[in-house]
Amino acid sequence: MKRLVILSGKGGTGKTTVAGALIKLSQSKAYADCDVDAPNLHLITRQNTEPEKKDFYGMPKAEINQDLCVKCGLCQEKCRFDAIKNKNESYYIDSFSCEGCGVCEAVCPADAVKLHKAVAGELSLYRGDGVFSTAKLKMGSGTSGKLVTEVKKGLSQTPQETQLAIIDGSPGIGCPVIASLSGADAVLIVAEPSVSGISDMERIIRTAKHFDVKIAVCVNKYDTNISNTKKIEKFCLDERLPYLGEIPYDIYAQKAINQGKTIAEVDCPSADAVKKIYEQILKIIFIN
Amino acid sequence: MADRNIKIAVLSGKGGTGKTLVSVNLAAAANKSTYVDCDVEEPNGHLFFKPTAVEKEEIFVKIPNVNKDLCIGCKKCVEFCKFNALAYGKELIVFDEVCHSCGGCVLICPQKALTEKEKLIGIVETGISQNVKTITGELKTGEASGVPIIKNLLNKAKNEKGFIFIDCPPGSACTVMESIADADFCLLVAEPTVFGAHNLSMAYELVKVFDKPCAAVLNKTTGEYNPSEDFCGKYGIEIFAKIPFDNELGEINSNGKIAVRENYSNKDLFYDLLVKIKEAVK
Amino acid sequence: MRIAIPVNEDSQKTDICPSFGRAPFFMIKNTETNEYHFLINDAAESAGGAGIKAAQLLLNEKIDAVITPRCGENSAKVLQDADVKIFKSQGSIATQNYDLYEKGQLSPLTDIHAGFHGHGG
Numbered sequence: 001m002k003r004l005v006i007l008s009g010k011g012g013t014g015k016t017t018v019a020g021a022l023i024k025l026s027q028s029k030a031y032a033d034c035d036v037d038a039p040n041l042h043l044i045t046r047q048n049t050e051p052e053k054k055d056f057y058g059m060p061k062a063e064i065n066q067d068l069c070v071k072c073g074l075c076q077e078k079c080r081f082d083a084i085k086n087k088n089e090s091y092y093i094d095s096f097s098c099e100g101c102g103v104c105e106a107v108c109p110a111d112a113v114k115l116h117k118a119v120a121g122e123l124s125l126y127r128g129d130g131v132f133s134t135a136k137l138k139m140g141s142g143t144s145g146k147l148v149t150e151v152k153k154g155l156s157q158t159p160q161e162t163q164l165a166i167i168d169g170s171p172g173i174g175c176p177v178i179a180s181l182s183g184a185d186a187v188l189i190v191a192e193p194s195v196s197g198i199s200d201m202e203r204i205i206r207t208a209k210h211f212d213v214k215i216a217v218c219v220n221k222y223d224t225n226i227s228n229t230k231k232i233e234k235f236c237l238d239e240r241l242p243y244l245g246e247i248p249y250d251i252y253a254q255k256a257i258n259q260g261k262t263i264a265e266v267d268c269p270s271a272d273a274v275k276k277i278y279e280q281i282l283k284i285i286f287i288n
Numbered sequence: 289m290a291d292r293n294i295k296i297a298v299l300s301g302k303g304g305t306g307k308t309l310v311s312v313n314l315a316a317a318a319n320k321s322t323y324v325d326c327d328v329e330e331p332n333g334h335l336f337f338k339p340t341a342v343e344k345e346e347i348f349v350k351i352p353n354v355n356k357d358l359c360i361g362c363k364k365c366v367e368f369c370k371f372n373a374l375a376y377g378k379e380l381i382v383f384d385e386v387c388h389s390c391g392g393c394v395l396i397c398p399q400k401a402l403t404e405k406e407k408l409i410g411i412v413e414t415g416i417s418q419n420v421k422t423i424t425g426e427l428k429t430g431e432a433s434g435v436p437i438i439k440n441l442l443n444k445a446k447n448e449k450g451f452i453f454i455d456c457p458p459g460s461a462c463t464v465m466e467s468i469a470d471a472d473f474c475l476l477v478a479e480p481t482v483f484g485a486h487n488l489s490m491a492y493e494l495v496k497v498f499d500k501p502c503a504a505v506l507n508k509t510t511g512e513y514n515p516s517e518d519f520c521g522k523y524g525i526e527i528f529a530k531i532p533f534d535n536e537l538g539e540i541n542s543n544g545k546i547a548v549r550e551n552y553s554n555k556d557l558f559y560d561l562l563v564k565i566k567e568a569v570k
Numbered sequence: 571m572r573i574a575i576p577v578n579e580d581s582q583k584t585d586i587c588p589s590f591g592r593a594p595f596f597m598i599k600n601t602e603t604n605e606y607h608f609l610i611n612d613a614a615e616s617a618g619g620a621g622i623k624a625a626q627l628l629l630n631e632k633i634d635a636v637i638t639p640r641c642g643e644n645s646a647k648v649l650q651d652a653d654v655k656i657f658k659s660q661g662s663i664a665t666q667n668y669d670l671y672e673k674g675q676l677s678p679l680t681d682i683h684a685g686f687h688g689h690g691g
Contacts, residue, residue, distance in 0.1 A: 010330060011458045012304010016483065037459035038302045038490060040483045059370065059617050080390050081435075096465055101390030102370050139460045139494055146617045149592070171303045171458060172329045173429055195544030196308065196332040203330065207429060224535070225542040251510065257481050258515060366626060372619025375626045377652025383644055386619045 001030065001158065002285050003165045005184040005213075009204030011171035013192040014220035017253060019168035020044040020262035021274045022188075022281070029130025030158035030165035034148045034180040036121060036137045041168045044262050047132060051124035056135065056147050058120025059100030062093050068112035075104035075113055096140035121147050125154045130162065148179035164285070173200075173207045181207070186214040186285045188244070188277075193219055193228035201232070205239070214284055215241050218277050222246035244280040247273040293322075294569050295445075295452045297471035297500075301491030303330075303458035305477045305484060306507035306531065309541055311455040312336045313558045314565075315420045317548045321451040324441050326467040328410060328425040328434035333455050335544045339415025339422040347425075347437050348406035349389040354380045358401035365393035365402065388432060410437045414444060418549075421448060438466045446470075460494045468495070473569050474502040475528070478516035485515035492523065503568065505561065508533040528568075529561040571601040571634045573671060575664045576624075580608035585662040590638045590645055591621030597664050598631060601672065621645035628654070637667045637676060646682045 006019040016035070023031045023045060033041035062083070064075070069091060076084040076091060083097035084104060093104075095118070104113045120141040126132040133154025135147050148170070155165050169180040169187075181187065187208050191201040201217070208215050217236050222229040229246060236243040252268035263271045298311040312333055315323040325333040352365075352374075359380055366374045373387040374380065384407055394402045410427040423444050425437040434457070445452050456467040468474060474495045478488040488504070495502045503526045506516055510533050520527050531537070534554065540547050548555045576593030577584040587593035596609040609631060613623035621641070625648035628636065635655040649656055658679040659667050670676050 010304060010332075011302055012479075037461055038487050040302075040486060043482045043486060057615075078391070078395065096462065099388055099390065100370055101388060101392055102368065103390050103392040103395065106368070106392060106396060137461065139490070139497065140462055140465050178430075192304070192542075194542035195335045196330075197542070199332065199335060200330050203429070224538045228542055251512075254481055254510065255512065257483065258513060260482065372613070372616055372623040372626075375622050375629075375648040377629055377648055377654075379651070381648060381651060383619065383622055386622065386644070 001162050001165055002185045003167060003183060004281065004285060005167045005169045005180050005187045006190060007169040007177060007180070007187055007204055007208070008171055008190045008192070009173065009200030009202075010192055010197050013190045013197060014247070015171070015190045016040045016044070016168050017257065017263060018188070018190050018218070018220065018247070018274060019166060021264040021271065022278055023166050024262045024264035025275060025278045026164055026166065028164055028166050029162045030155050031130070031132055031167070032151050032155055032165070033134040033168045034151050034176065035168060035170040036135045036147045036151065036176065037170060039134050039136055042132070042134055044257055044260055045132060046260060047126045047128060049126055049128045051126045054123040054125070055119045056121040056123055056150060057117050058141055058146065059118070060115040061095045061098045061100055061118040062102075062104050062113050062115050064091055064093055065112045065114070066090065068110050070110045070112070072109060074107050074109065078103050078107050123147070123150055123154065125157065127157065131155060131158045145176050145179040148176045152180070152183070173203050177204070177207065181211050181213060184211070184213045186216065186281065188281055189215065189217045191217055191219050191232050193222055193225040193232060195228070198228060198232060198235075202235070205241070216244050216281060216284055217241055218244045218247065220247045221249040223248045242280070242284060244277045245273060247277070291449065293446070293449055293452050294473070295454060295471045296473050296475060296565060297454040297456055297468040298475045298477060299456035299464060299468060299491050299494075300458060300477040300487060301460060301489075301494075302479070302483065302487035305479045305487070306505070307458070307477050308332050308336070308455055309507070310475065310477055310505055311453040312546055313548050314562055315451070315453045316418070316546045317558045317562050318419070318451045320419050321453060322421045322423065322445050322448040324445050324452060324454045325422070325424040326438050326441060326454055326463070327457040328427040328437045328463070329457065331424050331426050334413070334415075334422060334424045336546050337415070337417035337420060337422050339413075339417045342413050342415040345412045345440070346408055347410050347412060347440055349409050349436055350391065350404040351384050351387045351389060351407045352382050352393050352402045353405040354382065355401045355403065356380075358399045360399055360401075362398065364396055364398060368392055368396050385430060385432070410434070412437060412440050412444065434463045435466050438463060442467075442470065460490050464494065465498070468498055468500060471500055473565065474500045475565070476502055476504045476525070477507055478504055479507060480509050480512070480514040480516055482515050485519045488516050488519055492525065501568065503528040503564075506530045528564045529557060531557060572598055572632060573601065573635045573637060573668065574598045574609075574628050574631070574633045575637045575659065575667060576611070577608075577664050582606060582665060584664050586639060586659050586664050586667070588639055590641050591624045593624070596624075596628065598633065599668050619644070622648055625649050635671075637671060638679065641679055641682055643682050
């Protein structure tokens with residue numbers, strides 16, 4: 001099974017819109033939403049079954065037992081993350097800031113601080129015709145890289161004959177993106193023709209080059225700035241990256257999405273453009 | 289207003305909704321203001337402001353350094369480290385990029401064989417762009433957490449007077465929380481799609497946890513049904529501005545220009561938004 | 571010699587796990603006594619640095635060599651610093667790889683991949 005990851009660097013370029021369309025066009029039996037901070041793919045890929053849910057545990061969090069606490073303040077003094085506060089001489093942990101390092105537990109003279117398992121998110125696995133794996137990181141959590149890996153693991157439940165899995169990646173260049181990239185056969189970068197979009201696209205391409213993965217680029221909403229679109233095309237030429245095409249800004253795309261559909265299910269200019277890009281990306285993945 | 293500041297955090301729960309568009313233009317529209325770019329993974333505000341008189345500061349965190357003469361290989365530090373940043377084969381190995389700088393190994397070493405050294409994780413740049421002081425942070429690629437950089441940015445901003453606009457990272461992770469923790473008011477920027485509304489709900493949840501007063505700015509509106517507007521109605525979130533999808537604005541923005549400093553025909557909308565914010569924070 | 575392989579199940583007919591750091595188990599064979607045993611890989615649950623922890627667990631078990639399809643640069647550093655040899659596995663059956671090792675037919679693993687910066691790789 002080959003894995004295609006859709007990335008962008010910058011948020012809001014249309015990654016999920018494009019991923020949704022590619023899933024529909026390829027009739028993919030295996031897809032995943034690795035944007036665990038702000039998952040959106042489920043909003044346009046209708047599921048017929050209830051998902052299997054699983055709690056995801058990240059780093060543990062500290063808790064102070066007030067009955068044992070002697071209020072020496074040593075834990076607060078040693079905490080590097082400002083996660084221990086005190087109010088009216090009572091010490092307590094700010095669990096959003098707590099990184100689970102265990103220093104407070106180690107220094108407490110009264111054995112009053114303990115680390116506990118903490119739920120950092122929830123995984124959902126839909127098993128119908130194929131497999132759809134997604135997750136949501138709990139607010140304030142920081143261990144999204146591991147959750148992304150867990151989401152991808154859900155794809156291993158796919159029927160054997162599946163040829164192509166499509167992964168909607170996260171924005172940025174950090175650890176969740178790196179976790180989405182590992183094991184990928186190809187990455188499609190959806191770029192936006194703006195100064196910010198180009199800057200972020202260059203950063204994500206630099207990150208992706210560290211991995212043994214084929215990289216291809218397409219431009220979304222290209223007609224919002226033709227001259228920047230040309231800059232992206234030239235950049236791809238200079239870097240010898242396949243430039244797969246351009247998708248126009250399309251009011252019908254928004255309408256389709258608001259009806260919970262992918263653009264591939266609607267007759268519109270952006271869908272036509274994505275179909276052409278789809279054919280190109282298949283060649284890159286399956287033909288050497 | 290002369291002797292205090294008002295911190296307005298601009299967030300959205302999702303990337304690409306217009307956080308930077310709104311925060312950059314509000315900062316430029318105010319008489320004198322500060323713009324803080326807390327999106328340290330993909331900072332973009334400086335591309336619009338092109339600040340001058342830039343001063344750069346490197347940001348460091350502490351990581352352990354072993355004195356091999358004192359280390360006896362007891363591996364207490366290896367067992368303690370919750371991040372698995374230490375290993376011991378024939379000698380102690382420290383994995384810098386895995387270390388979260390908690391200082392625990394140094395505290396726990398019975399031989400006092402560990403001390404700390406500094407690791408560069410990013411930079412903070414301050415500059416000026418006409419009426420705006422810019423404070424931008426950038427995290428080195430591959431580094432664990434932008435939180436120390438965000439702390440530094442906000443610390444630099446805290447003594448400024450007048451409006452401080454904080455351009456937050458997307459999402460609702462720890463970096464966003466750090467960015468809004470001390471804000472006086474939150475502006476939630478939302479797109480008119482189900483994606484936009486879904487992400488608006490996550491940003492709203494975050495803002496409520498921190499008990500911050502807030503209002504919404506609906507961006508790229510088209511006059512069609514707007515799920516984000518629906519959400520605001522349902523939850524009683526006041527809408528301070530609706531920025532219509534507009535090719536002129538889109539082009540100015542995609543060229544890295546600041547609408548209120550250009551000949552943009554509808555620049556009043558940013559000035560009106562600023563007035564609404566001033567009223568709300570009184 | 572004690573040789574470890576990352577595997578999916580704790581049974582002799584198990585296949586090899588594609589991940590080193592997050593393999594559920596390590597199969598360990600003692601080539602002198604021809605005995606096998608399985609080690610639960612506690613590192614699989616880690617939020618980050620799984621490869622480092624897995625390598626440390628194997629060092630604690632006094633492993634002499636590892637046979638694996640992949641290995642990250644952090645795990646490799648821990649193993650190599652302690653003179654543990656790393657070989658590239660062939661095919662997917664663990665026991666077959668022990669045979670190949672004993673016949674000297676396995677090559678050293680040369681393509682060590684970049685670390686995942688400690689967050690979930």
